[in-house]
Amino acid sequence: ADAMLPEPAEDLGLMAPAGQLWSTAADLCRFAVFLAEGDEKVLSAASVQELRTPSVPPEAGQWDGGYGLGTQLARRGGRTLVGHTGSLPGFLAGLWVCVEDGVAAVALANVTSGPLVGAVAADLVSIVADAEPRIPEPWRPLPEVDQELLALTGPWYWGANTFGLKLAADRGLELHPLRGNGRGSRFVVQPDGSWKGLDGYYVGETLRVMRRPDGSVSHLDLGSFVFTREPYDPEGDVPGGVDKEGWRGLPS
Template sequence: MTDPAAELPFNEQRAEELSPPTTTLPPAAEVLPPSTEAAALLPETRRALLHRLAVGQAEGRTPSLVGAVVREGHLAWTGARSMLAGHAPDEHVQYRIGSISKTFAAVLVLRLRDEGLLDLADPLEQHLPGTAAGGATIRELLSHTAGLSAETPGPWWERTPGELRPELGHLMEDQPFRHATGERFHYSNPGYALLGALVERVRCLPWFDVLRQEVLEPLGMTRTTLLPQVPHAGGFAVHPWADVMLPEPLTDTGLMAPAGQLWSTAADLARWAAFLAGTTPGGTEKVLSAGTLAEMRRPAAAPEGEWAESYGLGLQLVRRDGRLLIGHGGSMPGFLAGLWISPADDVAAVTLTNVTASSTLRNVAADLIGIVAEREPSLPAPWRPFTDADPELLALTGPWYWGSTPVALHLRAGRALELTELGGPARTSWFRPEPDGTWTGLDGYYAGEPLRVVRRADGTVTHLDLGSFVLTRSPYDPAGAVPGGVDPLGWHAG
């Protein structure tokens, strides 16, 4: 006779056991600091969010579905739907998060880089010798451009125990490359297993111990674990042509864990979303610098023209409904997960569900973001003047000319500069101040390019040098050292 408990959507737990014990789990208000007045959502918005979850659970035919919304770094809403009336899971019930695990592995690798223990241009062999993928660089592994195979040799690693692959050599064929390194994007699960092994080799600790000590504990993510902890959901496959379910095995994938092993909750992933967005209350610097987080969120190899999907360093980038979303999806047998952030709207959303496959559920997290962003658009930060304006920098502001093309230089807070083209489609570039008195481009055509002020012997400014481009105060200013010189007749009718 079948055990009735095995048919529940929460692994081997009776319905009365589904609510998290308040003696060991934090109340919802402590998931993130309480919502600010601006982050709190209107009742109509909350109802629309719950309706989207309800539609997702019903049409996606999943035993349960949990969602959370983060706005301005604060938990603004959580909700759930379940096939068990009156026993929907809350934000503290664990689900398997699949490839969202890769975002954690990427952060560990980037911490090593920021500490100077490795460079992203280093070949893997330099730090983890003896693998068949040693010629790939760490950056290529992070961005799935190493050309490695998408999966391990059989049997299917997601449904079989890690004991079947006890050595790194078991994760790849003798010739694991499907494409030339750096040639194209090709998603690779074994590639992220290698990154986890890299962390272990450099830190001399199991990768999850490193994750717990360096990331999870500082961020207060106490319910993100390598193996499931009660209360947690059980994973199920739903028959494609009938409303019946089949339990999926909850395997420990061993060395493949960095690619998709982790278990977490909507509450913990709300914290993670705030961290990845750079809006963690109290700052993110204790785990990763703001600059490195921004590096993760940029396309590793910028796609050409209009694009719908790209990949950064451990993060997916997608365009949906005119909105740029950054985050990651996840799937393992029995589970689907989504974590997405809209930087422009300052809104993030998390969804967790315990079903193997459902195209209907793929976009629920993005839809939660859209509901909040469209019904309650974020308020722009109030304009405030800054008080540390350097008179010499103020004198640099205003119109400049690259040849005959007019541009405008603006001074921003923290000695940052903004350069905007005038008289046509605006192209704006930002420049970061450097200790030596120069600036470095942060985006667009001038990303990484130096900007410096060129002065005469008496200290007066002759021109700006932008990656060898000369910007002068008037079009082709003869006093501005224009390359190639200026016709001595000057401007005339022809």
């Protein structure tokens, strides 16, 4: 029946951190922005990235949910969502963020059971992302450019496969194939001068610039993958070496 039952407000005691947090839709949307972008006054973008990273590897096949560090992860319509649902007697809440689309949704309901507000919030994300595609951020030059890092940018080869290395903000690097499909990732600089993969195939892997005795760059070492400036560069440290006669046609 369409009837109501008042729910008493309970002090949850030791369980208060798991449910006794009261907020508004507007403030939850602000929290969603934090989950997407971070805030150096609270947590760095790198730390927030850990919140959005699965704490255990996804199961084989099509995964539809999991957990990061304190956040829920879900897959809906090909999108990865991060957030959480919540409930107390008399209240249901759902918050989901799609970082790639730059869209977040919050749903609140004064009920104990019934509407799946988490599903409602997920549907809202899809509706907005599909109907209002994200406007690309305007291009802006870097505030300053490290010439030594700038010299690393441009084409690199893994075997005969061409990749482009791009300089990003905060001394970060991006490596992506220049043609066709392939393995790419973004990298964040480490205290020792190396870079750590943030996403994609090389997530968690270390990128190092290998130099010759005279200080010139020999090659890039990415988790044992060797990238050289020329395909099978005889001057590079290619595993197994390079045939001394180089590239040639089929002998008669």
